[in-house]
Amino acid sequence: MKIHEYQAKQILMEYGIPVPRGSVASTPDEARAAAEALQGKTVVKAQIHAGGRGKGGGIKPAASPDEACNAARAILGMQLVTHQTGPEGKKVRKVLVEEASAVRKELYLSLVVDRSRGKECVVFMASEAGGMDIEQVAETAPEKIVKCAIHPAVGFSPFQARKLSAALGLNAEQQKLFAEIVRNLYRLFLEKDCSLLEINPLAITEDGRLLALDTKINFDDDGLYRHPEIRELRDPDEEEPLEVAARDAAVNYIKLDGNVGCMVNGAGLAMTTMDMIKMAGGEPANFLDVGGGASPERIEQAFRILTSDTNVKCILVNIFGGVLRCDRVSAGLIQAAKNIEMRLPMVVRLQGTNVEEGRRMLQESGLRFMVADGLYEAAEKAVSLTK
Amino acid sequence: MAILLDEKSRVVVQGITGSEGSFHTRESVKLGTKVVAGVTPGKGGTALDGIPVYDCVRDAVERQQANVSGIYIPAAFAADAILEAIEAEIDLIVCMTEGIPVAEMIKVKQALKGSGTRLIGPNCPGITTPGTGKVGFMPNFIHKQGNVGVVSRSGTLTYEMIWQLTGLGIGQSTSVGIGGDPIVGCGFIDILEWFEEDPLTEVIVMIGEIGGTAEEEAAEFIRGQVTKPVVSFIAGQTAPPGRRMGHAGAIISGGKGTAEEKFKALERAGVLVEKNPAEIGRRVQEILITEKN
Numbered sequence: 298m299k300i301h302e303y304q305a306k307q308i309l310m311e312y313g314i315p316v317p318r319g320s321v322a323s324t325p326d327e328a329r330a331a332a333e334a335l336q337g338k339t340v341v342k343a344q345i346h347a348g349g350r351g352k353g354g355g356i357k358p359a360a361s362p363d364e365a366c367n368a369a370r371a372i373l374g375m376q377l378v379t380h381q382t383g384p385e386g387k388k389v390r391k392v393l394v395e396e397a398s399a400v401r402k403e404l405y406l407s408l409v410v411d412r413s414r415g416k417e418c419v420v421f422m423a424s425e426a427g428g429m430d431i432e433q434v435a436e437t438a439p440e441k442i443v444k445c446a447i448h449p450a451v452g453f454s455p456f457q458a459r460k461l462s463a464a465l466g467l468n469a470e471q472q473k474l475f476a477e478i479v480r481n482l483y484r485l486f487l488e489k490d491c492s493l494l495e496i497n498p499l500a501i502t503e504d505g506r507l508l509a510l511d512t513k514i515n516f517d518d519d520g521l522y523r524h525p526e527i528r529e530l531r532d533p534d535e536e537e538p539l540e541v542a543a544r545d546a547a548v549n550y551i552k553l554d555g556n557v558g559c560m561v562n563g564a565g566l567a568m569t570t571m572d573m574i575k576m577a578g579g580e581p582a583n584f585l586d587v588g589g590g591a592s593p594e595r596i597e598q599a600f601r602i603l604t605s606d607t608n609v610k611c612i613l614v615n616i617f618g619g620v621l622r623c624d625r626v627s628a629g630l631i632q633a634a635k636n637i638e639m640r641l642p643m644v645v646r647l648q649g650t651n652v653e654e655g656r657r658m659l660q661e662s663g664l665r666f667m668v669a670d671g672l673y674e675a676a677e678k679a680v681s682l683t684k
Numbered sequence: 685m686a687i688l689l690d691e692k693s694r695v696v697v698q699g700i701t702g703s704e705g706s707f708h709t710r711e712s713v714k715l716g717t718k719v720v721a722g723v724t725p726g727k728g729g730t731a732l733d734g735i736p737v738y739d740c741v742r743d744a745v746e747r748q749q750a751n752v753s754g755i756y757i758p759a760a761f762a763a764d765a766i767l768e769a770i771e772a773e774i775d776l777i778v779c780m781t782e783g784i785p786v787a788e789m790i791k792v793k794q795a796l797k798g799s800g801t802r803l804i805g806p807n808c809p810g811i812t813t814p815g816t817g818k819v820g821f822m823p824n825f826i827h828k829q830g831n832v833g834v835v836s837r838s839g840t841l842t843y844e845m846i847w848q849l850t851g852l853g854i855g856q857s858t859s860v861g862i863g864g865d866p867i868v869g870c871g872f873i874d875i876l877e878w879f880e881e882d883p884l885t886e887v888i889v890m891i892g893e894i895g896g897t898a899e900e901e902a903a904e905f906i907r908g909q910v911t912k913p914v915v916s917f918i919a920g921q922t923a924p925p926g927r928r929m930g931h932a933g934a935i936i937s938g939g940k941g942t943a944e945e946k947f948k949a950l951e952r953a954g955v956l957v958e959k960n961p962a963e964i965g966r967r968v969q970e971i972l973i974t975e976k977n
Contacts, residue, residue: 410786410790410866410867412786412866412867412896412933413896413897413901414871414873414898414901417789417790417793417867418790419790432938432939449790449791449793449794450794487787490785490786490787492786517785517786517787517932518928518932519759519783519784519785519786519932520785520786520787522759522760522783523760523785549930551924551927551929553922553924561840562840563838563839563840563841563930564838564839564864564929564930564931564934565836565837565838565839565840565841565842565864565891565893565919565930565931565934566838566839566840566841566844566919567929567930568841568893568894568919568920568922568923568929568930568934569841569844569917569919569961571920571922571923572919572920572921572922572943572959572961573960573961573962574922575921575922576959576960581922584923584927584929584930586930617840617843617844617847618823619821619822619823619826619840619843620707620711620821620823648844648847649823649825649826649843649847650823650825671962672844672961672962673960673962
C-alpha cells in the first residue's frame with residue numbers, strides 16, 4: 298500500500314526523524330493560511346502517489362503567502378504527468394505547503410527487503426548522489442551506492458550507521474544526527490511492516506542540520522491487518538475505481554488496457570491466461586483471480602467488475618476445478634449472467650472436477666457461452682470474438 | 685523414492701479441526717497419506733476420524749513420531765505455528781497459509797538456519813508424491829505415478845501442468861508448490877537439487893513467474909549442477925510493472941523480475957524454455973521418447 302508524502306512525513310515525525318515544518322491544503326486559501334503560519338519562504342508540493350513531480354510542474358517555490366496561494370491554484374486540480382503516472386497523469390487534490398530549506402548537499406537513504414535466497418533481511422542503501430532517481434544512479438554509477446544489511450536476529454548496531462555515514466562523507470556532528478535517524482528508521486520499518494522506506498533527498502542544510510526533504514513509504518499489504526492506523530491512510534482517489542470495488546468484494550483485480558476481460562481462479566493461472574490472450578493476438582483487459590473457493594456471489598461480483606470496464610468486448614473464463622467443482626462454477630456463471638443481464642459474448646474453459654457436468658449445464662442454459670477445451674484454444678476463441 | 689514425501693513420512697496437521705484443515709486432511713488420507721496426528725490448541729484429547737488431536741506439536745512428535753507437518757492456519761498465527769514446528773524438530777513443514785507478513789518470514793528464515801527442518805511455502809499448494817500421499821491442496825485426481833518432477837511458484841497453474849502430463853499418460857515422481865510469497869522456505873534450487881539426486885525423476889518441469897530473482901538463480905544452478913532435462917515456463921509476460929499480480933511475490937520492481945529476463949537466463953542455462961504453457965506436456969513427452977530411443 299502506498300501513502301502520500303505528507304502522511305509519510307507525519308510518520309517520520311512520530312519516530313523523531315526531522316522533516317520540514319508544513320501542513321496540507323486542499324484549496325488555495327488553505328495554502329495561503331498554511332504559508333502565513335509558516336512565515337518566510339515556502340514550497341508548494343502536489344500530493345499524488347507518484348515520483349518525479351517537480352519535472353511535471355507539481356512543485357513550486359513561493360516567496361510569500363500570496364505566491365503560495367497562486368502556486369496552489371495552479372497545482373490543485375491539474376492532471377500531473379510524471380514518468381511514473383502514465384501519459385494520462387494523476388489529478389492533484391491536495392498540496393503540502395512546507396517551509397523552504399537552504400540546502401548544502403543532498404543525500405539518498407532507503408530501506409528495502411532483500412528477498413534473495415539465503416540473505417533474507419532488511420537492507421539500508423545510501424548514496425551521496427541524493428535527489429536523483431536511485432535506479433538511474435544504480436545503472437550509471439553503482440559505486441556511489443553503499444549497502445548495509447541488518448541481521449534479523451542481531452538487529453541494528455551503531456557501527457552500521459558509522460559505516461554508512463563514512464561512505465557519505467559526513468563530519469562528526471552530522472554523523473551523530475545521522476546515526477539517530479538510521480536507528481529510528483529501522484525501528485519504524487519493522488514496527489509498521491514497511492516494504493519500502495525512502496528519504497530522497499536527505500538534506501544537509503546550510504546550518505548543518507539533517508532534514509528529510511522528500512520521503513516515500515510503502516507498506517506490506519500482508520502486514521496491514523495489524524496496523525489499523527496505516528489502513529486509515531489509504532486514499533481511494535489515488536486508485537482505479539474498479540480496483541477499489543474489487544478489493545471490497547475480495548476479488549483480486551488489476552485493470553489493464555486491452556479488451557478481453559478474463560476471470561480465472563489462481564494468480565499464476567490468471568497471469569498465464571493473460572499471456573495466452575496476447576499470444577493469440579489479443580490484449581487482456583485485466584488480471585482477475587476469483588480465488589480458490591469462489592462462491593456464486595463472488596463470481597457475480599467479478600462479472601460486475603469486468604463488465605464495468607467499457608473497453609471489454611468479450612469475456613474469457615478459465616477455471617481449473619480442484620476443490621472448487623466445475624458444476625458449482627457453472628451454476629455460479631449462469632446465475633451471475635442472468636442477474637446482471639450479461640450481453641457480452643463469453644468463452645468458458647473448464648477443467649478438472651465434474652467438468653462434463655459443468656459443460657453440459659452451460660450448453661443447456663440458453664445463454665451465449667462458447668465452450669473451449671484447451672488453454673490456447675480458449676484464448677484464440679476469445680480474441681476472435683473481439684475482431 | 686521420490687522426494688520430500690515418502691513411506692516414512694508421518695504427518696501432523698496443524699489446524700486440523702478448522703474447516704480447511706479437516707477437509708484437506710480427509711482428502712490426503714484418501715490419497716494414502718499417513719496422517720498420524722493433529723494439533724489445535726485447546727482441543728488436545730479429541731480426535732478427527734480417529735486421528736488424535738494434541739495441544740502442541742511437541743506432543744504429536746513424542747506420542748506419534750510425527751516428522752512432517754502441514755499447516756492450515758490463518759495468516760496472523762501461521763508464522764508462530766511454523767516456529768513451533770521448528771522447535772519440535774519436525775523434518776519437513778509444509779505451510780499453505782497465504783498472507784503472512786514479510787517481517788515474520790524474515791524471522792522464520794532465521795529460525796530455520798541451523799535447524800534440521802525444511803520448510804515448503806508459505807502461500808503454496810503443497811506437495812504430492814503419487815502413490816505415497818500428499819500434504820496440501822492439490823486435487824487428488826490430477827496425479828499419476830511416474831518420473832517427472834514438477835516444481836512451481838503457483839497453485840492452479842501447477843494443477844494445470846500436472847493434469848496436462850497425466851492426460852498424456854506421463855506420471856510424476858513428486859510435485860512441489862514452493863509458494864508465491866517474496867520470501868519462502870525451500871526455493872527452486874533446493875528442489876532441483878533433490879530431483880537431480882532422486883533416481884526416480886527423469887525430467888524436471890519448472891514453472892516460474894515474474895518477481896524476484898529465484899528463476900535466474902535457478903538457471904545458474906541448473907547450468908552447473910543439473911544433468912537431467914529441465915522444461916520451463918514463466919507466467920506473467922504481459923504483467924504491468926509495479927503491480928502485485930495476486931501473489932505477494934509476483935511484482936516487477938524497478939524494471940527487475942520480468943518474464944523476459946527470466947526466460948533469457950533459463951535459455952542461457954540450457955533449459956528447454958516453452959513460452960506456450962499449453963505445450964509443456966508435449967515437450968516433456970518428446971524428451972521422454974528421445975531418451976528411450
